[in-house]
Amino acid sequence: MRPSTVRYAPLRIRKAARVGDGPIVKLLSADFLKSCASTAQCPRDTVPEVACVGRSNVGKSSLINALLNRKALAKVSGTPGKTRLINYFVVHTADSSLRRFYLVDLPGYGYAKVAKSVREQWAPLMETYFAERTQLRSVVFLVDARVLQPQDALTHRWLREMGLEPIIVATKIDKVARSQRSRSLAALRAHLQLNESIPVIACSAVSREGIEVLWGAIRSAVVDDR
Ligand SMILES: Nc1nc2c(ncn2[C@@H]2O[C@H](COP(=O)(O)OP(=O)(O)O)[C@@H](O)[C@H]2O)c(=O)[nH]1
Ligand SMILES: [Mg+2]
Numbered sequence: 001m002r003p004s005t006v007r008y009a010p011l012r013i014r015k016a017a018r019v020g021d022g023p024i025v026k027l028l029s030a031d032f033l034k035s036c037a038s039t040a041q042c043p044r045d046t047v048p049e050v051a052c053v054g055r056s057n058v059g060k061s062s063l064i065n066a067l068l069n070r071k072a073l074a075k076v077s078g079t080p081g082k083t084r085l086i087n088y089f090v091v092h093t094a095d096s097s098l099r100r101f102y103l104v105d106l107p108g109y110g111y112a113k114v115a116k117s118v119r120e121q122w123a124p125l126m127e128t129y130f131a132e133r134t135q136l137r138s139v140v141f142l143v144d145a146r147v148l149q150p151q152d153a154l155t156h157r158w159l160r161e162m163g164l165e166p167i168i169v170a171t172k173i174d175k176v177a178r179s180q181r182s183r184s185l186a187a188l189r190a191h192l193q194l195n196e197s198i199p200v201i202a203c204s205a206v207s208r209e210g211i212e213v214l215w216g217a218i219r220s221a222v223v224d225d226r
Helices: 060-067 116-132 150-161 178-192 211-224
Strands: 027-036 049-054 086-093 100-105 136-143 167-170 200-202
Touching: 049 060, 049 150, 049 211, 060 100, 060 136, 060 211, 136 150, 136 178, 136 211, 150 178, 167 178, 167 211, 178 200, 200 211
Parallel strands: 049 100, 049 136, 136 167, 167 200
Antiparallel strands: 027 086, 086 100
16 A cells, blocks of 8 residues: 655644634635646645545545535535546635635545556555645545444554644544444544544534534644644
8 A cells, every 4th residue: 555665745744733723714715626637737836735535435525515615516426436536626715824725635545346456546646646745734534433444544544654644534423323423433533543632523514513623623734834
């Protein structure tokens, strides 16, 4: 999964994002910018970017739509594993420290029915993305607490080994009964071997639970890094 030959650009992400601090971010606009089959097609400017990483079908596109208050800006797929492109969305907010940034929907991993040749392209594409995108300010790592998979733990470890401190989101929390939530989130924490200081934001694209908290975490991650 991790070719040892790749040398990473010194990423500027060091601090874990704080959760829920700062004012709520007021969204001004959100637009699809482009889909990139390789990093050569990614924007060549210095706009800060925040990337969403997670297994196929975990709810990345839905979460992006919820964050951006749009029904179908990012394509939600009933067929897991369809997105093999890096999708860029350009976001403007009224927040003075977050005027403009890119929200990036990265291809999902781990869908067994996808052709092996396609699955094998995922890790090199991600290697290159993380190595090249020095404008990357934060990574939102999505996990479904109901469907914990070994590859989630591996990918999380891999992100941390690259010096990233991802914002951890537990997706589809509306599907977890309230009585089960603390147990479910504890299992997620154990699976990813998170220490106590690392927050997990429970989110739902359906009920919008956690969306404002996630905005706060994105804002502090981008702002803190300046
Ligand atoms: N109940 C519920 N379903 C969700 C949520 N987020 C995504 N889904 C569903 O999960 C499936 C995959 O979602 P999608 O956003 O395409 O996942 P992606 O492959 O990670 O981009 C779709 O059928 C969505 O409707 C959520 O918060 N709650
Ligand atoms: Mg998607």
